[in-house]
Amino acid sequence: MESLIILIPIAVVLIALAVAIFLWAVDNDQFDDLEGPAHSILFDDNPPKASRPSKKE
Template identity: 50%
Template sequence: MESLFLLIPLSLVLVGLLVWVLRWSIKSGQFNDLDGPGHAILMDDDAPKPSKS
């Protein structure tokens, strides 16, 4: 029973911390472009670049 007096507040603090981290990541734009990095891997940059002459 004594362990519940420690575990319940500790779990509430952990949940509060996780909610704060999620809100911070949403506000800072971490989830704005979810598809871009995945498509960037598949793009080929093998096309020859035009020369300047």
Template identity: 65%
Template sequence: MPALYILIPIALILVALAIWVFFWAVDSGQYDDLDGPAHSILFDDEDPLHKAGVDEAQKHTSKDKKDA
């Protein structure tokens, strides 16, 4: 029983920390571009134009936002 007096506050602190990290990630834009990495993997990293996939995804994303 005394272990619960330690484990419950630790669990609450961990949950609060996880919630804070999640909201920090959302506020800092970590989830803004979900299509860019998916398109970027199709291009060779050595290719200087490999950013084209990211640009293409951004065009589609901005087009989708305008349609909505």
């Protein structure tokens, strides 16, 4: 029974910390675009620009 005196406040602090981290993530737009990064892997990068032939003297 005495262990509950320690475990309940620790649980409350951990839950408050998890809620604070979640609210921070929502406020900083961490959940705006969930599909964009997943689809970006399917597309190739831009093709490299053609290099100019060097003038040889």
